[in-house]
Amino acid sequence: KAGVTQTPRYLIKTRGQQVTLSCSPISGHRSVSWYQQTPGQGLQFLFEYFSETQRNKGNFPGRFSGRQFSNSRSEMNVSTLELGDSALYLCASSPTGQGAHEQYFGPGTRLTVT
Amino acid sequence: EDKVVQSPLSLVVHEGDTVTLNCSYEVTNFRSLLWYKQEKKAPTFLFMLTSSGIEKKSGRLSSILDKKELFSILNITATQTGDSAVYLCAVSIIQGAQKLVFGQGTRLTINP
Numbered sequence: 001k002a003g004v005t006q007t008p009r010y011l012i013k014t015r016g017q018q019v020t021l022s023c024s025p026i027s028g029h030r031s032v033s034w035y036q037q038t039p040g041q042g043l044q045f046l047f048e049y050f051s052e053t054q055r056n057k058g059n060f061p062g063r064f065s066g067r068q069f070s071n072s073r074s075e076m077n078v079s080t081l082e083l084g085d086s087a088l089y090l091c092a093s094s095p096t097g098q099g100a101h102e103q104y105f106g107p108g109t110r111l112t113v114t
Numbered sequence: 115e116d117k118v119v120q121s122p123l124s125l126v127v128h129e130g131d132t133v134t135l136n137c138s139y140e141v142t143n144f145r146s147l148l149w150y151k152q153e154k155k156a157p158t159f160l161f162m163l164t165s166s167g168i169e170k171k172s173g174r175l176s177s178i179l180d181k182k183e184l185f186s187i188l189n190i191t192a193t194q195t196g197d198s199a200v201y202l203c204a205v206s207i208i209q210g211a212q213k214l215v216f217g218q219g220t221r222l223t224i225n226p
Contacts (some may be wrong), residue, residue: 027186043204045213048212056213058213092212101162103214104159
C-alpha cells in the first residue's frame with residue numbers, strides 16, 4: 001500500500017501571499033489530520049477531516065483553513081502569509097473516525113515565508 | 115489544557131547502551147498513547163498503547179503504559195547509531211476526532 005503523500009514538498013512564498021497544500025491519505029483511510037511543526041512549538045494540531053467534514057480544529061487563526069474531497073484527499077490553505085507561518089506542515093491519515101487508531105504521517109511540506 | 119511532557123529532552127549515549135525515554139500526560143479524555151520516531155523527515159509510527167501494563171515490543175524497542183500514574187516509557191536496548199532520532203510521544207484524545215497532542219520530543223544521539 002502506498003503511504004501518505006503530500007505535495008509540494010518544498011515551497012517558498014512571500015509575506016501576504018496565500019498557499020495551498022495537498023495531502024493524499026493511504027488508500028482506504030478516511031480521516032486526514034493536519035499538523036504544523038516548528039522548532040519552538042513542536043507539533044501542533046491544526047484540524048481533522050472525516051468524510052468531507054471538519055470535526056475538530058486547533059488553536060490557529062482563521063487564515064488557516066482546509067477541506068476534504070469525496071476521495072478523502074485533503075487540502076490546506078493559508079491566506080495572508082506571515083513570517084511565523086514558516087514551518088513543516090504534516091498531514092496524517094487514519095483508517096476510520098471511531099476508536100483508537102494509529103495515524104500515519106506523510107513526508108510533509110516545508111513552507112518558507114520570506 | 116491537555117499537556118504531554120517528555121523527559122529527558124536530550125540524551126547522548128554510546129552504542130550498545132540501553133535507554134529509557136519518559137512520557138507523562140495530563141489530558142481530559144484519554145484514548146490512546148502513541149510513540150513515533152522522527153529523523154529528518156516525517157514521524158514514523160512505532161507503538162500505540164491503550165491498556166495499562168501490557169508491554170508492546172518490536173525488536174529492540176518496547177513500551178508500556180501506566181494509566182493510573184499517567185505515563186509511558188519507551189525502552190531501547192542494545193542501541194545502534196541508526197536509533198539516533200527524535201522520539202515523539204503523543205496522546206490521542208476523545209473529541210469526536212482523531213486529534214493527537216504531542217510532547218516536545220526527546221532527541222536521542224547514539225555515539226559509536
